[in-house]
Amino acid sequence: MTATTLIGKSIPRIDSPQKVRGQTRYTADLTPPGTLIARLTTATQAHARITGIDTSAARAVPGVVDVVTGADLLPDGPEPSERARAMLARDKVIYYGQPVAVVIAESEAAAEEAAALVQVDYEPLGVVIDPRAAMQPDAPVIRPKAQEGEWAEAQMHATVQGGEEVDVNRLPDNVISAVRFSRGDVEQGFAEADVVVERSFTTPSVHQGYIEPHATLAVPDPLGNLTIYTATQGQFYARTVTADTLGLAQNQVTIVPMEVGGGFGGKTVLLEPLVGALALRTGRPVKLVLSRMEEFLLATPAPGAVIDVKLGAKKDGTITAIQGHVIFDSGVYPGAPAVVALLILGGYYRCANLDLIGYEVLTNKPGVGAYRAPGAPQGTFAIEQAVDEAARALGWDPLEFRLRNVSAPGDPQPNDVPWPEMGLREVLEAVRDHWQQRTAGPNEGFGIAIGGWPGGIEPCAANVRVNTDGSLTVSLGSVDITGTNTTMAMIAAETFGVPVDRVKVVTDNTDGAPYAGMSGGSKITYTVGLAVRAAAEEARRQVFAIAAAELEAAPEDLEIVDGKVQVKGVPDRSIAIGEIARLSMTFGGKYEPVYGVGKSAVTARAPGFSAQIAHVRVDPATGEVTLLGIVAAQDVGRALNPALVEGQIHGGVAQGIGWALHEGLIYDDNGQPLNPTLMDYSLPAAPQVPPIEVKLVEVPSSAGPFGAKGVGEPPVIPTAAAIANAIADATGARVTDLPMTAPRIRAAIAKAE
Amino acid sequence: MTATTLIGKSIPRIDSPQKVRGQTRYTADLTPPGTLIARLTTATQAHARITGIDTSAARAVPGVVDVVTGADLLPDGPEPSERARAMLARDKVIYYGQPVAVVIAESEAAAEEAAALVQVDYEPLGVVIDPRAAMQPDAPVIRPKAQEGEWAEAQMHATVQGGEEVDVNRLPDNVISAVRFSRGDVEQGFAEADVVVERSFTTPSVHQGYIEPHATLAVPDPLGNLTIYTATQGQFYARTVTADTLGLAQNQVTIVPMEVGGGFGGKTVLLEPLVGALALRTGRPVKLVLSRMEEFLLATPAPGAVIDVKLGAKKDGTITAIQGHVIFDSGVYPGAPAVVALLILGGYYRCANLDLIGYEVLTNKPGVGAYRAPGAPQGTFAIEQAVDEAARALGWDPLEFRLRNVSAPGDPQPNDVPWPEMGLREVLEAVRDHWQQRTAGPNEGFGIAIGGWPGGIEPCAANVRVNTDGSLTVSLGSVDITGTNTTMAMIAAETFGVPVDRVKVVTDNTDGAPYAGMSGGSKITYTVGLAVRAAAEEARRQVFAIAAAELEAAPEDLEIVDGKVQVKGVPDRSIAIGEIARLSMTFGGKYEPVYGVGKSAVTARAPGFSAQIAHVRVDPATGEVTLLGIVAAQDVGRALNPALVEGQIHGGVAQGIGWALHEGLIYDDNGQPLNPTLMDYSLPAAPQVPPIEVKLVEVPSSAGPFGAKGVGEPPVIPTAAAIANAIADATGARVTDLPMTAPRIRAAIAKAE
Incomplete structure (x- = not known):
């Protein structure tokens, strides 16, 4: 390890003083003279043809400057297949809460009042919410195949090599992509196995939980150029999408990246084209700040998934076959990273026989976006329970069984790309003492799981x-x-x-x-x-x-x-x-x-792995879980600033607890969200987060600065699986659906009994 | 000349559309939420000890947040010797209009009202206004020698090599610098001459005439950092001065350079340290926009000068000796470029015998600053009249006499640095046809003059x-x-x-x-x-x-x-x-x-030369001058965008007309300015500017981009001298004092008759 004097020391964040004093300025704090306020009118149907929009009552509200609809902004032709480019609905709405019109007014009050007075007439169409139903040949069609787009957001997070593209044109319209990875002969593998575990897992769509809502201010100039102040994680990407959508040269758009009050993948580009279009239309600054409910209705949550896993293993601890069938619910636009889940199902462990297929499916729900390690918590929840169950069935210690099977550098991933240098084995070894010394009290259990992220470049x-x-x-x-x-x-x-x-x-x-x-x-x-x-x-x-x-x-x-x-x-x-x-x-x-x-332009990836132990107590009568502790070991390559790295791990684990026990967007059969508020959508708060013991493992990256690897994504990945395994340890019952609420746990216990 | 497809074409300025539509935002247009407005209380004496400041009445005005004096801002020790660093007077005032206190209030009205209520008690000291008087041993002393500063601003515009520094410690206190260039034997030179011209010229202090007043907005952050929005021609220089003055690291100050609504050298750094100090003191944004009168009272005008020239020449056209004695009136702070005038007196023409001495002298007037070609119009007004008079006395055509004597590349400047490649001869040749074809009507005359600028790097x-x-x-x-x-x-x-x-x-x-x-x-x-x-x-x-x-x-x-x-x-x-x-x-x-x-980091300089012909009609009864036309030839190396280059030349000539006929700050014996408004201080307006015929001469610079040289400064330099020579041609009378007002011309005519 390079000798350093400063690297490796914990120093405070340079932006902390302003933030703790409440003096950081966010986008919503900016109101240049003459600013107009925008408010949205959103769809009250999840799938319906728009037969008329009456804006006269809205226009009559004093202070209203304009009421704009999709017909005003969008060119003819297929509707855009990306959330930010599809500024407003045009011919039909495809999810509940979709922006249909926008009011621009001199004041927030006028805009708010008028937005509620925009009258939209609908002719209802069939609604499909469950992705399995959406794959049926007779399912309502959300968009014709010809309108398929690119995996824009997912590609920001992980690109894969190899893999067999399945011809989606032979599949129902709502199936917009499919990828298959296979190796060896899974039937042969299952035949060789002493135990075969077969489970179906579900994970819901989850909100990123940032505290600052999306906020964008666009200031036009008389030449038709835009300066856009916005909370974005990627200013150049926001510029490209905004310029493309509005038909401007990139040089005509300046994105000023403001402080991001929580992003986690959810703040890429959303309102910038719309607000930019409104600023150009009015010649005045226009600001739009989403309400909390709008965040739930029309932003870009993480996709839900249905993951069927079948895993075979022998008494000697060899995993003989893994079969996986993965459906990612992409909502109304492409972008769900089913492929990441496949790489995880077949990548953590060496296995000679693989057959993994993944589908990206449209439903009448908001189009999904990125959320910390997109696709990985879902896939890990499935494979890490299956592996755990197999180990226990074979009488193996779950940690030793993992060490027996984990991939090593050079082993092939499902796409046959060899794993690069990584610290997967090392993070398991880092928690071994802890694992061996665990002592469970009454109704308590311990679970272990691993999680890894390939590392972006x-x-x-x-x-x-x-x-x-x-x-x-x-x-x-x-x-x-x-x-x-x-x-x-x-x-x-x-x-x-x-x-x-x-x-x-x-x-x-x-x-x-x-x-x-x-x-x-x-x-x-x-x-x-x-x-x-x-x-x-x-x-x-x-x-x-x-x-x-x-x-x-x-x-x-x-x-x-x-x-x-x-x-x-x-x-x-x-x-x-x-x-x-x-x-x-x-x-x-x-x-x-x-x-x-x-x-x-580094081309070597540096995967980051985390191994976590969860310690839980489960009330067998109610199914209520009390988290007693989490141990999180992570290979960070080199902790350049250990305090910041530990902070990332604390945050990731806390969000993993949300996935595990609390979060999930719920829709009724008509596609109406049932919990689109922070009163109803349960984010973990401080009392729900137990002591987290962090163990930093440093297997230096030969490419990263001073040996560093990416640290942000890995810690969220294994938490739900570790908690599920701990619940199984405590109760003998497997919970296969996220979030693992008390009623579900109680039901699983009842079933196990 | 390099073949180009775009270079050499006239295209419109990319910033024009916003400006002509009035939509460019200047500093004064910025008012972030919570902004406090600052207004100054200024000195009503030109030299006086401050015996007391009573701020109670000012503080009692509703909306006033603070009233700040020099004692609040300036550390003990000698007062700063640079305008921007001397934020407020402390122990004494040294010029009429010097800022003594500043009121910060919630509104402009409150600040304005309160600033007038600050009561300052003075004990008058002797006032000295004329720089010749200031050089007398018994003159009132403005600052002790020990407080002398550096030539900060002048050094931005021209640095010289060589020259003999005169020991100013043996001169009276108000003389703060002196430089002498000599070569050969001037007495011998004058002895060889067939004609000797000896004249004393004066030029007044002149305002840069920008339309936008100085405006600065400082926004503090809770860490004590400053973001300063300001109309400055030099953001990094403004940052250095501000950080130094306030004891901040440069990284704690961000200068955002706003549009400059006219600068001409006058917008370098002025209010930034003061407004920054106020923002840090209050923790809120503070804005100060000078009034027009304050621009005249307390900004940084161009220095006045007293220039005595003695020039000898022979019938064959040889210039045999030039003697020069130059006094530059620096106001209260160092910074007047007397040395530039010396280089001009002895540099335009080859001359074997030179004796040039220049003094920088303090008076009780505002400290001077840069104004387009600092020092050059003053020196040129003197030498180009002396040369003209000698030519006429010897029966030489003034243009041919100049061509006979002009320096060529390789000839030594007064500091013995050889002239680099330049187009001095070429600009004279470019106007020769025009000169030879001149036809004067009754009471009309033609004058010619040259002017040059060494070119900054x-x-x-x-x-x-x-x-x-x-x-x-x-x-x-x-x-x-x-x-x-x-x-x-x-x-x-x-x-x-x-x-x-x-x-x-x-x-x-x-x-x-x-x-x-x-x-x-x-x-x-x-x-x-x-x-x-x-x-x-x-x-x-x-x-x-x-x-x-x-x-x-x-x-x-x-x-x-x-x-x-x-x-x-x-x-x-x-x-x-x-x-x-x-x-x-x-x-x-x-x-x-x-x-x-x-x-x-080019080290080769590319001097830019201009030759101008003025055509005037003078009413002999009143002395009133009508400008009939100006021809301006300038070597621009290569005109990258001819329209912009011609625009620079038009602007420079117009300002030269201001020097020649209109402008000059007037002070009474007590140091009170008598014309500190645009009603009383006469800038040339459109009717005072005649048709200007521009002749672009292209003697390519081997170093500059595509052969280009600097073009901004040369065109202002010869205009006053050309007009003076035209007046002499029309009337037979030499006017040696700027501005050449009708009464002065009438007086000169009367004297000549």
């Missing part, structure tokens, strides 16, 4: 400048949603050789920022960190070149000591870093400005 | 990125005050190979921008243009490298045609520029993002 750049007082400024295109800017300051300081408080990290807007992809896929530290390190190295090289000329020494004989560049061991021959910068930025100067640019 | 950088729709974004640190961003778009488009409407140029703030110096010294196109060209070349190289890999061709076999990179002559083997960008900015991509950085 994307080209990016960064620059480092040196100021005339010797401080550094790092300019980035990546949005800081997890404390990454603090880590970037550390990387620049460590690399250049100054204290971290001399470094400022700036997230610039799309006009000025070096490119970075969306903050997602656990890739910012791994990729942008490399660019920052390279930029700081380059800035240091430039500073040394000037110092060498001024001190009449060779660059390799120089060192940085206390803010000065000096001839090694000769403090008398030195020049302050700030003075070097000044020489390069002064009237008549002869040195080019110090301006270090670094880039990264 | 400063290191800088720029970057060029490529967007996924194939458009380019150029990011700069330079402020566009003359249309430079339009020129940069042309340079990037020409170099990269796309249409200019595919290029967006962005002036970023100090957090994100590549370094560029102040927009002054006629150096932005000359230096930043080189950086943009290098950045576009580098971006093109990166695009070709990716295209080469994708097309399996060598980069040198590729060309750009219609937005695509193709194998030369093989349109079938091509890839769109936008697709290349996309490949470098996509999830899982293997190419680094296209990000071209260019730098420039």
Whole structure:
């Protein structure tokens, strides 16, 4: 491991003081003079033809400037197949809550009042909510096959190689993609097995649970250009989608990425094209902030899934076959990462015989989006229960059974791509002592599960400048949603050789920022960190070149000591870093400005693995679960700032507890959401989160900065499975449906008895 | 000259549409929520000790939040010697109108009312207004020698090599700098002369005449950092001064350079430290917009000068000696460029015998600042009349006499630095036909004069990125005050190979921008243009490298045609520029993002020369001048955008007319300004500006982009002298004092008669 002085230390986030004092400005806080407020009129049917829209009552409300419908904004032709591009419904609505019209008014009150007065007439169509029903040949058709789109959002998070594409044209209309991975002969594998576990699992659609609602402010200029202030995790992606949707050149759209008050994958691009269109239409700034209920109705939750798994194993602990049938419920637009679930079903463990098929299916529900490790909690909930059940049936210790089977670097994934260097075995070993020393009280149980994320990659750049007082400024295109800017300051300081408080990290807007992809896929530290390190190295090289000329020494004989560049061991021959910068930025100067640019296009992935132990107590009479503790070991490569890394793991586990025990969007048969409020949709609060013991495992990545790997996504993945296995340990009953509510647990116990 | 397709064409300024529609937002237009308004209480004495300040009445005005005095803001020790750093007077006031206190209030009305109620008690001190009087040993002392500062602003515009520093410690206190250039033996030179002209010239302090007043908005954050929105020509300089003055690290100050509604050198840094201090003090946004009268009282006008010239010449046309004695009136702070006047007195013409001495003298007037070609109009008004008078006395044609004597590349300047490549002879030759064909009607006359500017240099950088729709974004640190961003778009488009409407140029703030110096010294196109060209070349190289890999061709076999990179002559083997960008900015991509950085640290200067002919009619009874026409020839190296270059020349000539006939700040003996309003201070308006015929001369610079030289400063320099020479031609009378008002001309005529 590289020797470092700053990397590896826990320092506070540089953005904390403003946030804890409530002085951070979010998009909703911005109201330039003349701003108009937009409010939506949303669909009250989940699938219906629009036969008429009467806006006269809305227009009569004093202060209303305009009432806009889909016919005003969308060109003729097929309706867009991506949530943000489909600004308003046009011919029909396809989910309950879909935006149908938008009122623009001088005040929030006027907009709100008028939005409720827009009269929409519907001719109902058949509604399909369950993805299994949607796959039937006679199911209501949500969009004709010809309108299929791309897997835009999922591709942000994981790309796969290999896999057999199934011809979806031979499948019912609502099935919009299908992928199959197979290897060996599963029937033969099951025949060789001493035990075969076969289970069907379901997971519901889940909301990302960010606290800040989506908020976008668009400010037009007289040339038809837009400046859009918005809470986005990916400013360049938001720019591309907005420019494309509105028929503008990318240079006509400036995205100013504001603070993101929680994103978790759910804040990519949503309102930007719509609000931009309204600003261009009115020539005035327009702001739209979603209500909490609208977040549930018309944003982009995580997809629900139906996962059937059949797993065979021998007494010697060998897994002989895995068969998987995966249906991801994509809502009304493409984008559900069924393929990620397949890679997880067949990837964690070595297995000679695989047959995995996954379908992406449309239903009359909001189109899905990314949520921390898209597809992985779902797949892991299934495979990690099946493996656990097989181990217990064979009399194997669940941890040792996993160690017996886990994939190692070089083993093939389901798509035959070999696993790269990774710390899967190491995270299991890191919790072994804990596991062996577990002691369950009455009605208590322990469960273990693993979870892994392949690790995202994307080209990016960064620059480092040196100021005339010797401080550094790092300019980035990546949005800081997890404390990454603090880590970037550390990387620049460590690399250049100054204290971290001399470094400022700036997230610039799309006009000025070096490119970075969306903050997602656990890739910012791994990729942008490399660019920052390279930029700081380059800035240091430039500073040394000037110092060498001024001190009449060779660059390799120089060192940085206390803010000065000096001839090694000769403090008398030195020049302050700030003075070097000044020489390069002064009237008549002869040195080019110090301006270090670094880039990264790393192609090696660094998967991140987590192993978690859950300790639960279950009341057998009620099915109520009390979480007594979670141990979470994670291979982070190198913990650049351990406090931030632990914070990520705490957050991921807390969200995993939400998946496990609390969350799930519920729709009735007509597609109406039944729990679209934070009163009804249960997010875990502090009392529901037990003590979390974090064990940082450091199997360095040879590519990542200082050995780091992505850390954001792995911790959410195994939690639900670990809790399910703990419930099984405590009760003998398997709960196969998320969330594992008390009634469901009680029912499982009753069935087991 | 390099063959170009776009360079050399006149295209409209890219910022015009917003400006002509009145939709450009200036600093004064910004009022974030919670903004406090600041108003100044200013000195009513020009030199006085402050014996007391009573703020109680001001504080009692409803809405007043604070009343701040110098004692609140300035540390103990010598008072700052730079206008912006001397935020408020502390122990004494040294010029009429100096800020003494500042009121911060919830409204403009409250601040205005309260500022008038601040009661300041003074104990008067002696006032000195005339710089000649200020040089007397018994003159009132404005600041002790020990407090002398640096020539901060003048150094932004011209640095000189050589010259003999006179020991100012042996001179009276108000003389703060002195420089002498000498060569040969002037007494011998005058002895050899057939004619000796000896004249004393005066020029007054002149206001830059920008329409937008100084305006600064400072927004604090809870960490003590500042974001300052301000009309500045030099954001990095403003940041340095603000951070230094307030004791902040440069990283704690972000300067957002707003549109500059006229600067001409007068908008560098003025209010930023004061307003920043107030924002930190209150924790709220604070805005200060100067009134028009405050602009005259307390901003930074151009210095007045007293210039004595003695010039000898022989019948054969040889100039045998030039003696010059120059006093620049610096007001209360150092910064008057007497040295520039010396270089002009002894530099335009070859002369074996020189003795030039210049003094910078303090008086009880506002500290001076830069104004388009600082020091040059003053020096040129003197030398170009003396030369003209000598030519006429010797019977030489004034144009031919100049051609006989003008310096050529390689000839020594007064500081013995050889003149670099330049087009001085060429601009005179360009107006020769015009001069020879002149025909004067009754009471009419023609005058000719030359003027030159050495050309500023400063290191800088720029970057060029490529967007996924194939458009380019150029990011700069330079402020566009003359249309430079339009020129940069042309340079990037020409170099990269796309249409200019595919290029967006962005002036970023100090957090994100590549370094560029102040927009002054006629150096932005000359230096930043080189950086943009290098950045576009580098971006093109990166695009070709990716295209080469994708097309399996060598980069040198590729060309750009219609937005695509193709194998030369093989349109079938091509890839769109936008697709290349996309490949470098996509999830899982293997190419680094296209990000071209260019730098420039050019050390060769490219002086710009102008030759102007003025045609006047003078009413001998009243002395009233009617300008009938100006011909202005200027060597611009290469006119990258001729319309913009001609616009610069029109503007410079108009301002030169102001110097010549209209402008001048007038002070009474007590130091009170007598014409501090636009009613009393006469700027030339459209009726005062005659037809201007521009002749662009192109003697390419071997260093500048596509041969370009700086064009902003030269056109203002010779105008006053050309008009004076025309008046002499019409009347036989020499007017030696600016502005050449009707009474002064009448007096000169009377004296000549």
